[in-house]
Amino acid sequence: MSISNILFDQAKKIIPGGVNSPVRTCSGVGADPLFISHAQGPYIYSEDGHKMVDYVMSWGPMILGHNHPAVNRALHEAVDKGTSYGAPCKPEIDLAGLIVEALPGVDMVRMVNSGTEATMSALRLARGYTGRSLVLKFTGCYHGHVDAFLASAGSGAATLCIPGTPGVPEEVVANTLLADYNNLSQVKALFEKHGRDIAAIFVEPVAGNMGLVLPEKGFLEGLRQLADQSGTLLVFDEVITGFRISYSGAQGYYGIVPDMTCLGKIIGGGLPVGAYGGKKEIMEKIAPCGDVYQAGTLSGNPLAMTAGYHTLKTLQDMDYQLLTDKTEELANNLKKILTDKGVPVQLNTIGSIFTLFFTSEPVRDFTSAKKSNQELFKTFYNQMRDQGIYLAPSGFECAFNSFAHGPEEWEKTLDAARNVRF
Numbered sequence: 001m002s003i004s005n006i007l008f009d010q011a012k013k014i015i016p017g018g019v020n021s022p023v024r025t026c027s028g029v030g031a032d033p034l035f036i037s038h039a040q041g042p043y044i045y046s047e048d049g050h051k052m053v054d055y056v057m058s059w060g061p062m063i064l065g066h067n068h069p070a071v072n073r074a075l076h077e078a079v080d081k082g083t084s085y086g087a088p089c090k091p092e093i094d095l096a097g098l099i100v101e102a103l104p105g106v107d108m109v110r111m112v113n114s115g116t117e118a119t120m121s122a123l124r125l126a127r128g129y130t131g132r133s134l135v136l137k138f139t140g141c142y143h144g145h146v147d148a149f150l151a152s153a154g155s156g157a158a159t160l161c162i163p164g165t166p167g168v169p170e171e172v173v174a175n176t177l178l179a180d181y182n183n184l185s186q187v188k189a190l191f192e193k194h195g196r197d198i199a200a201i202f203v204e205p206v207a208g209n210m211g212l213v214l215p216e217k218g219f220l221e222g223l224r225q226l227a228d229q230s231g232t233l234l235v236f237d238e239v240i241t242g243f244r245i246s247y248s249g250a251q252g253y254y255g256i257v258p259d260m261t262c263l264g265k266i267i268g269g270g271l272p273v274g275a276y277g278g279k280k281e282i283m284e285k286i287a288p289c290g291d292v293y294q295a296g297t298l299s300g301n302p303l304a305m306t307a308g309y310h311t312l313k314t315l316q317d318m319d320y321q322l323l324t325d326k327t328e329e330l331a332n333n334l335k336k337i338l339t340d341k342g343v344p345v346q347l348n349t350i351g352s353i354f355t356l357f358f359t360s361e362p363v364r365d366f367t368s369a370k371k372s373n374q375e376l377f378k379t380f381y382n383q384m385r386d387q388g389i390y391l392a393p394s395g396f397e398c399a400f401n402s403f404a405h406g407p408e409e410w411e412k413t414l415d416a417a418r419n420v421r422f
């Protein structure tokens, strides 16, 4: 038995499923999780002593690579000043300043502790600001484990919303409307019927939680237009895309300014952080300047703010276009290797992220994403992992490249792919 297996058995006795977030269990790919001892640059190391090229990168935050020296040094200095004050501190202004400067849709920003907290709070604020109850989201988009967002469509009926998990009462998702990603005519129909009651459209401007799915031309523009016509707030969930697609996020990349933006992952530099921001007029509706309540004991934590600030500061000098080009090259080469083996592959990629779907049809929404053959993915995942390439243990996730990855890691990845037997 491996050390990871021994640790997993111990964990399962005292932690539900042995993990603190479900997808880590690897059960979807018929494997057991590896316990990680440490990480450096583009590599993570398991407790068993395996060194692996990491394409999970903590599910996105580690765009600079693990244990980046500038972030690490700043964190060490911050620790010596005490780890939490529960009072305002300068690092909060430093990080907020960088975010406001970078994102066209953000005049003011409130820090929280996770992406889930960000979307939950943004939803409350959107409802409080507009005085409306309904929220529109897209199937296959993930906005954290907020009750109102854990909804899936009943047999294609876009307006009939059923809870996606036990524990969420029907009444709670009764105010959630669903549409398919990239389907503007469905959104239009919902607006014709409910437009005046919709507080907000929540959307991942580039969807990253059904695998990577790009917005088709006109989709985001159409949402902006419909929101404007109905006095609805357009909320971009940029928890993945913020500082990832470009330094100015998806909103900068596509040139569409949302009313509110949710952030997480990269802005915490590997520490637990989320944030939501938007136009001044909306953000000033939140307590203490407004009457919509939201608070947090550890919000704006000095360690987390420091890690985030130094991550963003370092990113300002990074060549996003180069990383995009390298990611495209890697992903295209992977696609070619698999295609040459007779495996059907669709590649979606933007910036430093990509997903290989094992299907012969283009993937543009949740329905087409689900056509990806998970048996083929399972084979691919396990044989890659055995060869020291660490991918997300689900076919509906993104692979994250980073500024720490280089030709050596990419070559190793391609070599491993060549050896996979389907």
Ligand SMILES: *Cc1c(COP(=O)(O)O)cnc(C)c1O
Binding pocket: 113, 114, 115, 116, 117, 119, 142, 143, 144, 145, 204, 208, 209, 237, 238, 239, 240, 264, 265, 274
């Ligand atoms: C990860 C993610 C979240 C949730 O963030 P947590 O920090 O895991 O709560 C929300 N929205 C999107 C788009 C995400 O990818």
